[in-house]
Amino acid sequence: MNPQACTDCTRPSVDQERILLGHGAGGQLMAELLNDVITPHLAAPVEDAAVVPFGAARAVLSTDGFVVTPRFFPGGDIGSLAVHGTVNDLAMRGAAPVALCLAYVIEEGLPTAELRAVTASVAAAARAVGVPVVTGDTKVVNRGCADGLFVTTTGLGRLHPAARVSATRGRRGDVVLLSGPIGAHGTAILTAREGLGLASDVASDSRPLHRLVAAMLDAGGEDVHALRDPTRGGLAAALNELAAAGRIGIECDEPAVPVPAAVASACDLLGLDPFEVANEGCLVALVHPRAAQRVLAAMRARPEGADATVIGEATAGPPGRVTARTLVGSHRIVDLPLGEQLPRIC
Amino acid sequence: MNPQACTDCTRPSVDQERILLGHGAGGQLMAELLNDVITPHLAAPVEDAAVVPFGAARAVLSTDGFVVTPRFFPGGDIGSLAVHGTVNDLAMRGAAPVALCLAYVIEEGLPTAELRAVTASVAAAARAVGVPVVTGDTKVVNRGCADGLFVTTTGLGRLHPAARVSATRGRRGDVVLLSGPIGAHGTAILTAREGLGLASDVASDSRPLHRLVAAMLDAGGEDVHALRDPTRGGLAAALNELAAAGRIGIECDEPAVPVPAAVASACDLLGLDPFEVANEGCLVALVHPRAAQRVLAAMRARPEGADATVIGEATAGPPGRVTARTLVGSHRIVDLPLGEQLPRIC
Missing domain, CATH: 3.30.1330.10 (PurM-like, N-terminal domain)
Incomplete structure (x- = not known):
């Protein structure tokens, strides 16, 4: 029984394209795979x-x-x-x-x-x-x-009875909230992975977020427009997906995004962008401005949201465009990552 | 990235047992794996x-x-x-x-x-x-x-509103119904599998059975006690599981079990028991005798149950024991298969 076993079965096409590792990484390649292979047959949600x-x-x-x-x-x-x-x-x-x-x-x-x-x-x-x-x-x-x-x-x-959460419900003016520091999961996996020789004490942030979300919905109800956990593709992918689905722009304040020092130095060393590193224990929310402070307070009252903070706002656009205000006040475009930065991160 | 990548991570034990292919085959080894590894932590249904x-x-x-x-x-x-x-x-x-x-x-x-x-x-x-x-x-x-x-x-x-179906509901006296011929799926996979050099025109019986089951429940309601599709481990495993779960014996009339000629000859050639070959388009039912003919008629009215037939009855036991009356009138014990007869059949 070898991996090539199916070469003599009724393989339906002579198409020479093949799946790449990056097709599973939550970025542009993955979006293309879904559009090209899945959507023609099944609704790609x-x-x-x-x-x-x-x-x-x-x-x-x-x-x-x-x-x-x-x-x-x-x-x-x-x-x-x-x-x-x-x-x-x-x-x-x-x-x-x-x-x-x-x-x-x-x-x-x-x-x-x-x-x-x-x-x-x-x-x-x-x-x-x-x-x-x-x-x-x-x-x-x-x-x-x-x-x-x-x-x-x-x-x-x-x-939740009050939930009307959908990636498509982001609106211009929404406040962008982040529940906690980014980059820990991806950095922990890298540290643990054979051959990279990193010594760091970063542990994955893997944890359940359902109680945090319940608290946010209790506080904000329908004003909690959209939620996303920045897993594969990291914060960059999550913000891009929210911007694309809501047909809004998102302007993010880069210095406001909490990156633990150990994560930052591991990313420096490896040439990774912390915005693209996977997380398993934080979330991004788009919340109507009238409810943002109330929701933020509810988040901070829970251990998994203790470091919750405002990281930006939704703008008129261009739709799907995510930008970051850097420390020196300039703006950079935050792209959807292309393919794998760290394969098999989850 | 090689398959041994995790040898230097925090592997939690020095236990030397390893998973065998047969642990996934739906037989005794699989039951042992579930009892040994799953049940101590999760309810094994x-x-x-x-x-x-x-x-x-x-x-x-x-x-x-x-x-x-x-x-x-x-x-x-x-x-x-x-x-x-x-x-x-x-x-x-x-x-x-x-x-x-x-x-x-x-x-x-x-x-x-x-x-x-x-x-x-x-x-x-x-x-x-x-x-x-x-x-x-x-x-x-x-x-x-x-x-x-x-x-x-x-x-x-x-x-289904009338469903009270459970593997545990089999009772002494229940009629054992089979919806159609056995052995086609496993034989088709063998035929298609590289290197076995079989030429046969057996196609898998893979098909959905939900409409057949709805018709049975419309006809028999609560008198349809237990249903099982004889997939991995075949009819032998399905009957053994029903007998064990219901704490009943099952006596099966071997000549009454329809085995297509092409399946029978492929099994002969390969030393396989058709009772242990996987199916993907038939089911076994334990039905109260008062409803058995009504349910059988409902099955035969549907294409996927056109060849439905009575293959035996539930007895007082010994609990969990499955026997087959052979063509010459003797009885043989039908055991739960040990491990893999045909790995990766589904």
């Missing part, structure tokens, strides 16, 4: 979670595959990350998690103890969130046909 | 789909990873199989599909045309079922870190 009418209620669904390497890193592991990632995708639509599903693809030869440790971590993270893992699936593939363990989590959520 | 209270309604959730090789085979491909597999897992709890989620793990280098073909197949299968794909996720891993493409589908379903 603007959001990571979908709202589905279910009886008299509305259900929220989100699914996410996790392929992070290494699987254990400072601040978490693939199991806790999978729980937090899916809980946060639900939260970004204004939903609280009701149930999680868990699917493993395991490479033959994975130490059983490691599977046990990841499963214990899934269970502990789900317990801390307060969501049951209700069903699962386990597949095993031949040695060499996967990289140890891939985890796919899917969440069912219930909308 | 008896069913492939979970019923979750959701507002005033009950939601049904099921998740399934697909790693079939080859990805294109007579009668289907990994995309249609992923849709049918999840729709059928929902159906086995008596639920109709409301929404699907789709997660890809793609190996760098996969031809884009192949991803496009699989996505088109997902879309076509979902359209035929009548269920929207509402959200998805795409991850790309380095070349050599996956085998082309893995697909995880998760379904949200709504319970």
Whole structure:
């Protein structure tokens, strides 16, 4: 059984394009892949979670595959990350998690103890969130046909009664709030990754954000227009996606964006832009100005939002354009990252 | 980035056991893995789909990873199989599909045309079922870190109003119904698989069963006690799981089980037991005797149940014991298969 096994099956095309690592990195290449391959067949949603009418209620669904390497890193592991990632995708639509599903693809030869440790971590993270893992699936593939363990989590959520959150609801004049410092997750993964020889004490910020979002919605209701967690592609991708979906401009005050010193120095060393490094425990919000201070106060009252701050505002445009005011007062364009800066970050 | 990348991370144990291919095959080894690794941390459900209270309604959730090789085979491909597999897992709890989620793990280098073909197949299968794909996720891993493409589908379903279906509801005296011939899917995959040199015209039976189940529940209501689709581990595994969950015996009339001639000869050639070969388009039902003929008639009125037949009955036991009356009138024990007969069948 080798990876080329399907060359003599009924492969449907002679098209010579191939998938690149950057197609999975949350940037421009990924957007192109979705537009080129997915949209012609399936509706490609603007959001990571979908709202589905279910009886008299509305259900929220989100699914996410996790392929992070290494699987254990400072601040978490693939199991806790999978729980937090899916809980946060639900939260970004204004939903609280009701149930999680868990699917493993395991490479033959994975130490059983490691599977046990990841499963214990899934269970502990789900317990801390307060969501049951209700069903699962386990597949095993031949040695060499996967990289140890891939985890796919899917969440069912219930909308907060006051939630009218959508990436498309950003409006000119909205205040841009950030819940905390950026860059920790990507930097922690780099530190833990083989061969890079970095010594740093940065731990991933991986954590659930559903309680923070509930507090924001309690405080701001419909005035909380849009939420995004800056994961793959980092803050740059999140702001660009919000600007594009809302057909607004976003002007961000670069010195106002909190970047921990250890993250900044690791990024300097590696030539990375902290705006493009993945996060797993913070969020960006577009909030109507009349509610911004109230929402900000509600965020700061929670541990995961203690460092929440205003980082900019939504402008008339040009639609989709994100700019940053630098320390010296000039403006730079913050582009959607092209492809992978750090592959397999989640 | 090599598959051993995580040896210098914080691997949590020196335990020397490792996952075997057979741990994913739906048999005894898999049951042991679930008991040993999953149950200590998460509830290991008896069913492939979970019923979750959701507002005033009950939601049904099921998740399934697909790693079939080859990805294109007579009668289907990994995309249609992923849709049918999840729709059928929902159906086995008596639920109709409301929404699907789709997660890809793609190996760098996969031809884009192949991803496009699989996505088109997902879309076509979902359209035929009548269920929207509402959200998805795409991850790309380095070349050599996956085998082309893995697909995880998760379904949200709504319970049929009359459904009280559970693997645990099998009762002594229940009639065992089978919706159609067995063995086609596994045989088709074998035929398509590189190097086995079989020439046969068997196509997979992959298809959605939710309409068949709705017709059965319309006809039999609560008298439809338990449903199971005999996928990994085949009919042998399905009957053993129903017998164990219901604490009943099952006596099966072997000559009554329809095995197509092409399947029988392929199995003969390869030393396989058709009872253990995977199916993707039939189901086993335990039905109260007073409703059995009515349910059988409803099944036969639908194309996917045209060959439905009685294959046995539930007995007092010993609990969990499955026996088959052979052509010559003797009895043999039908065991839960140990491990992989055909790895990566779905």
